[in-house]
Amino acid sequence: MLLDEDPATLIHHTIGNFNIHPDKTAIERINEALSTVQQARDMRIREAESALRKLSRNLATLSTQHNETLSSHGSLDHASHIVELDTRKFRIAKAASDLEIESERLEQELEGLKGRLHNLDVQGIEGNEHEKARREQDDPTILKLKIYRSLGIDIEPSQSGSYNRAVIRNNQKGDVHVVNVDPKFSRFFYANYFWQTM
Structure with missing residues (x-):
């Protein structure tokens, strides 16, 4: 055919x-x-x-x-x-x-x-982990905390929920510094202090 x-x-x-x-x-x-x-x-x-x-x-x-x-x-x-x-x-x-x-x-x-x-x-x-990862991508606070953590700085929340305490680890010197962030000091001051400590 x-x-x-x-x-x-x-x-x-x-x-x-x-x-x-x-x-x-x-x-x-x-x-x-x-x-x-x-x-x-x-x-x-x-x-x-x-x-x-x-x-x-x-x-x-x-x-x-x-x-x-x-x-x-x-x-x-x-x-x-x-x-x-x-x-x-x-x-x-x-x-x-x-x-x-x-x-x-x-x-x-x-x-x-x-x-x-x-x-x-x-x-x-693609259960809860997928949803959690999607939420973390959308949350700017979590992204900031990840950046700090990658630099060796752990930011801890207070009981009120605000992040006002930083733990800075310097692996080369073997030092650990705990800094209580006070709003009366400028962000420039804390940024400078963090870089010097790291």
Whole structure:
């Protein structure tokens, strides 16, 4: 069967009408965001597992010390040794209890982190972080604070909400200066002081 138009022309028009480049770009962006979320989750899980392993090692060390203490007492001064060993036993038991409580706290923290990660997964790739970044771009105060922070100056707000305290860090000298900004001095004075301190 002969076609009314040239097949090459039909194929060219068909390809031109099916532009998949935006879809491919969106898929790549989604895959990159998923990879970032996965890496953050893996890092938090590794940190929690490392903390649990450290606590387990501490518990094993304390248990070994406890067993060595119990097996090292002699026959002389048996009563005083028993009292001393009981004291040590209670200390070790308290330390083990503290470690167990800390281990449970870390497990709860790990569960909380898993829950937060799940919430992030549910919110999607462009959830709250996208909205927060958009708000920060539009807020001139946040932009000013970022510029100060990049210069090594942290501006702290007061209880009233005004920014009237600056913490200036000089890494080369190892100095930290705290400056309370008083409106009776000019901006030129504080700019000059900040540059000299940095």
